Amino acid sequence: MFKREKIxxxxxxELLLLPALIGFVIxxxxxxxxxxxxxxxxxxxxxxxxxxVGLRNYVNVFKDEHVIASIKNTVYFAVCSTLxxxxxxxxxxVALNAKLKTxxxxxxxxxxxxxxxxxxxGFLWSFILSSSDDGLLNHLIHQLGIGFLPNNWLGDPxxxxxxxIFVAVWQTTGWAMIIYLANLQSIPAELYESVKIDGAGKFQxxxxxxxxxxxxxxxxxxxxxxxxGFKVYDQILALTNGGPGYATESITFSIMNYGFSENKYAxxxxxxxxxxxxxxxISLVQLRFxxxxxxxxx
Amino acid sequence: xxxxxxxxxxxxxxxxxxxLWVAALIVLIPFYYLIINTLKPPADVVARPMSFDLKxxxxxxxxxxxxxMKYGHVFLNNLITTAGAxxxxxxxxxxxxxxxxxxxxxxxRLVYYLFISSIIVPFQMAIVPLxxxxxxxxxxxxxxGVILVFVFTNIAFVVxxxxxxxxxxxxxxxxxxxxxxxxVFRTFVSICFPLLWPVTGTVIIIQSVAFWNDFFVQxxxxxxxxxxxxxxxxxxxxxxxxxxxxxxxPMFVLGMLPILIFYVFMQKSIISGIxxxxxxx
Numbered sequence: 395m396f397k398r399e400k401i402x403x404x405x406x407x408e409l410l411l412l413p414a415l416i417g418f419v420i421x422x423x424x425x426x427x428x429x430x431x432x433x434x435x436x437x438x439x440x441x442x443x444x445x446x447v448g449l450r451n452y453v454n455v456f457k458d459e460h461v462i463a464s465i466k467n468t469v470y471f472a473v474c475s476t477l478x479x480x481x482x483x484x485x486x487x488v489a490l491n492a493k494l495k496t497x498x499x500x501x502x503x504x505x506x507x508x509x510x511x512x513x514x515x516g517f518l519w520s521f522i523l524s525s526s527d528d529g530l531l532n533h534l535i536h537q538l539g540i541g542f543l544p545n546n547w548l549g550d551p552x553x554x555x556x557x558x559i560f561v562a563v564w565q566t567t568g569w570a571m572i573i574y575l576a577n578l579q580s581i582p583a584e585l586y587e588s589v590k591i592d593g594a595g596k597f598q599x600x601x602x603x604x605x606x607x608x609x610x611x612x613x614x615x616x617x618x619x620x621x622x623g624f625k626v627y628d629q630i631l632a633l634t635n636g637g638p639g640y641a642t643e644s645i646t647f648s649i650m651n652y653g654f655s656e657n658k659y660a661x662x663x664x665x666x667x668x669x670x671x672x673x674x675x676i677s678l679v680q681l682r683f684x685x686x687x688x689x690x691x692x
Numbered sequence: 693x694x695x696x697x698x699x700x701x702x703x704x705x706x707x708x709x710x711x712l713w714v715a716a717l718i719v720l721i722p723f724y725y726l727i728i729n730t731l732k733p734p735a736d737v738v739a740r741p742m743s744f745d746l747k748x749x750x751x752x753x754x755x756x757x758x759x760x761m762k763y764g765h766v767f768l769n770n771l772i773t774t775a776g777a778x779x780x781x782x783x784x785x786x787x788x789x790x791x792x793x794x795x796x797x798x799x800x801r802l803v804y805y806l807f808i809s810s811i812i813v814p815f816q817m818a819i820v821p822l823x824x825x826x827x828x829x830x831x832x833x834x835x836x837g838v839i840l841v842f843v844f845t846n847i848a849f850v851v852x853x854x855x856x857x858x859x860x861x862x863x864x865x866x867x868x869x870x871x872x873x874x875x876v877f878r879t880f881v882s883i884c885f886p887l888l889w890p891v892t893g894t895v896i897i898i899q900s901v902a903f904w905n906d907f908f909v910q911x912x913x914x915x916x917x918x919x920x921x922x923x924x925x926x927x928x929x930x931x932x933x934x935x936x937x938x939x940x941x942p943m944f945v946l947g948m949l950p951i952l953i954f955y956v957f958m959q960k961s962i963i964s965g966i967x968x969x970x971x972x973x
Binding site: 420421494504513568 | 705708709712713716718719720722725726784785787788790791792794795800803806807810812813814815816817818819820821822823825840841843844845847848851875876877880901904905906907908912922923926927930937940941944947948951952954955959962963966967970
């Protein structure tokens, strides 16, 4: 009797876990593992059976100029947007932590772009940066008489990626700022008083206290922004559709292209594994580096 | 010690505030540009993008856009997928985390590590095989399919958030109920779940914004316009209207409006939710 009761309790517990576990396995874990498996085969939608080809897909990935370009683009995008976002967000957070009359309104304004869909924001900016004279930015450049500035913001291969990064930074800096603000509020005020007594200036106080104590927020911001940067798709699709040529294509563009347009399942799977490995490596290196910085706060 | 507010530092503060508003223009101008160009006759959109004349104010572009993007319909699809996925992820995620905390066996620890280590795995890893699974399960081109992908590609993170919180709830709170003969399910629903509100709030906010704005899942699994959501419809319409800006800009405004209203009213909870979610994540 007692034992039966115990089994009943166990069953009830497992029933609460089951929906999450089953769904997770079917819709995420199993397909992810299948991707790894397919990446070592020549599987494709057109064939009925497939065979193992060892590392051939991976070798091909690194021979494929188009794919290498997309990996380079993605790394460039992730690194630059993360760097700029944090360089801008820290001073912004420090400034908005001061006793300002309109600080809440200002925070609201800076954070707002983050809430909107990356696709719609991308389209909006594609109109603003349009290479035609009707594009807002070019219109302004003409009116201000500074026509010597470049104007093919999204069509020039050397400018397009920079424009894409600008839009990403424009949209996400407010988000990083919010994380820094929360961190700033946890820095004890006495620390500032003590360095003031030591005769340190504002800049020194910032460098020795603020910057150092923002380490936890920096870890989160850098990590999440880099991982997000590696997955980028919607914004670029709306802004440049990967162009000109493939100057702004990210890894996701390549996966979509080979997986769905050309039906090279195995090859696309190998690409997604490469994507995972790159994300894992970079996150590990960053975690190592930044957790050391966090340890230094004592 | 109180900070001495001398005249010069007050002047500095005003200057700082002014500077911040000038910088804020970089955020505001694109929205200003967007809105004024939806309120004037189409010909002026191309000819004079930055000018705005109250005399020629017209809402005609909005009635057209509302109709062209079948706004009511796509809005409803957005609402169904977002609300459905958020409700499901809260229920399934919290109950799974509850079991993982209260049943501390080897198997449960393994499941927990499986969940958290998958957080870093990009969704791109799953999409090619998932496509096949969707075809097999007849989930292609259904709102249910979209909801399921939303829920189970984000469940690991949600379980993680709930797990860390439930661990701080003392078991003694539940013991009394257990002794009274309440089932595990009853105990969870009536005692534990109400205490989880801080996490539930965070999950609702973060996931609502993410699901509402999603485009990637839509482009992968939705083909028929009948099931288009707002972003998917806007993408399709950019293809159709291509350079007709006066037709497209109001669609962008209509696309952003629901989230803007949500933001204005829920601003504080959004910001605290984002902070709580990422500090733990």
